[in-house]
Amino acid sequence: MVQLNDVKIYVVSASNYEEFKKEFEAKNGADAYIAISVKDYENLSLNFAELRRYIEQQKQIIIYYEEALAPDEKSETEQ
Amino acid sequence: MFSSIRIAIVLTLLAAAGGGFLYVKKLQSDLETARANVAKMEVAVQTSEASLALERAESKRLNELNLQLGDDLRKAEQYGDELRNTLQKHNLTHLANKKPGLIEKRMQNATNKLWDDLADITNPDRVQQSVDSGTTDTSSN
Numbered sequence: 236m237v238q239l240n241d242v243k244i245y246v247v248s249a250s251n252y253e254e255f256k257k258e259f260e261a262k263n264g265a266d267a268y269i270a271i272s273v274k275d276y277e278n279l280s281l282n283f284a285e286l287r288r289y290i291e292q293q294k295q296i297i298i299y300y301e302e303a304l305a306p307d308e309k310s311e312t313e314q
Numbered sequence: 315m316f317s318s319i320r321i322a323i324v325l326t327l328l329a330a331a332g333g334g335f336l337y338v339k340k341l342q343s344d345l346e347t348a349r350a351n352v353a354k355m356e357v358a359v360q361t362s363e364a365s366l367a368l369e370r371a372e373s374k375r376l377n378e379l380n381l382q383l384g385d386d387l388r389k390a391e392q393y394g395d396e397l398r399n400t401l402q403k404h405n406l407t408h409l410a411n412k413k414p415g416l417i418e419k420r421m422q423n424a425t426n427k428l429w430d431d432l433a434d435i436t437n438p439d440r441v442q443q444s445v446d447s448g449t450t451d452t453s454s455n
Contacts, residue, residue, distance in 0.1 A: 236437040239429040246418035248411045273407040276421075280401070283428055284394035291390035291435050299383040301445040303376060 393431075 245268075247255045260266050271279070410417045434440060 237432055239432060241429070242425060244418060244421045244425060246410050246414040246421060248414045250411070251414045273410055277401050277406060280397060280424075281394070283432075284397045287428070287432060287435070288390050288394050290432070291393075292387050294435060294441055295383060295386040295390060297441060298386075298444050299379055303379050305445075 245255055245259065247270075256266060259268060406417070
């Protein structure tokens with residue numbers, strides 16, 4: 236099971252930039268930050284969705300093999 | 315002369331009777347062998363039929379599992395499809411400019427949910443539960 240750390244996201248536009256700066260500095264003690272465009276955020280989301288799809292499909296394949304290789308209970312009770 | 319002919323006839327009759335007796339004995343023995351072979355064949359046929367039935371049941375079970383797998387693999391694509399639709403439907407740049415606070419909250423919630431979902435789908439206990447119950451769970455989508 237993966238253990239993931241929380242990530243705080245700030246959405247900043249001209250209308251709240253000053254407010255964001257103050258809040259960010261108060262919280263993080265510096266005004267250096269990594270910015271990401273909306274388009275890149277969308278791409279990041281899609282990348283995570285793709286990873287999630289891959290993990291989910293691998294899980295389903297594992298379940299399939301577990302069930303396919305498991306002895307058939309019905310035929311065992313009949314014998 | 316006459317008595318030797320009689321002896322010959324008697325001997326011939328005795329030989330014929332003996333031959334007939336041996337022939338009947340052999341027929342009886344062949345019949346017994348044939349009966350035993352038929353019994354063995356019946357057992358073999360029953361075994362073959364049972365194996366065939368088992369094979370058919372197994373084939374049906376695997377076919378059902380294959381269909382279920384195809385269905386589950388498609389379901390796994392649901393989250394990405396929904397996300398793509400949402401992103402196409404909304405102009406996130408415009409919304410972020412207009413209502414950054416609201417979008418920030420929604421992004422934060424969606425991101426937190428994604429972390430929870432990733433933790434959930436990689437939880438081995440959940441995989442085991444799915445195997446035990448014979449069903450697959452994609453409700454985290």
